[in-house]
Amino acid sequence: MRCGWVKARDATYEAYHDLEWGKPLHEERALFELFSLETQAAGLSWLTVLKKREAYREAFAGFDLDTVAGFTCKDVERILQMExxxxxxxxxxxxxxxxLFLDIKREYGSLDAFFWSFVNHTPILNDVPDYKTAPTTSPISDAxxxxxxKRGFKFVGSVTIYAFMQACGMVNDHEMRCDFR
Known part of the structure; x- marks a missing residue:
């Protein structure tokens, strides 16, 4: 059984839930990708973004942080022509x-060290009986x-950041009855 929010009965959505969502993620490129995609989801469904993930990977050089940090206005124009x-x-x-992530890497050594420091490098396991009762923010996502x-990041709010924390496994909000908990 899956979490109740996986309603689309879409193979992409189901695979994302079963194989990725809530699993601790520590790889730099994957964290940058997931963070970037979560900022794209503001005001949209996650499935909309998820279905465009391959196009985002192509547009953003596989989410190589150094490469993307060097992109210019011409790259923005190019990307807007893509899917x-x-x-x-x-x-x-x-x-x-x-x-800004490059600054964080210089300061913390990695994005992994920065993000995971907010949960003391240990996933938080919440008891979620039904996804409708799961939190959408927390004191940690607020912080x-x-x-x-403070560092100048854009398209970040506590709901977006909490969704990122759930997605990268900093918080495990799989429903208690979910087989993938």
Missing amino acids: VIKHPKKIEAILHNAK LTRELK
């Missing part, structure tokens, strides 16, 4: 945030959001 969400400010935010905003 991504056509929102220039969101695309520009990925480039902007990439530059992480404040830190990111």
Whole structure:
């Protein structure tokens, strides 16, 4: 049985839930990708973004942080012609945030060390009887959001950051009855 939010009966959505969502993620490129995609989801369904993930990977050089940090306005124009969400400010935010992530890497050694420090490098396992009762923010997502905003990150709010934390396994909010918990 899967979490109740996997309603689409879409193979992409089911595979994402079964194989990725809530599993601790520590690889730098994957963290940057997931963070970037979560910022794209603001105001949209996650499935909309997930279905465009391959196009985002192509557009953003496989989410190589150093490469994306060097992108220019010409790259934004190029990306907007691709099969991504056509929102220039969101695309520009990925480039902007990439530059800020380079600062975090210099300071913390890795994105992994930065993000996971907010949960003491240990996933939080919540008792979620039904996804409708799961939190959408937490004091930790609030604190992480404040830190990111202080550093100048764009398209970050506590709901977006909590969704990122769930997705990368910092928080495990699989329903208690879910086979993938």
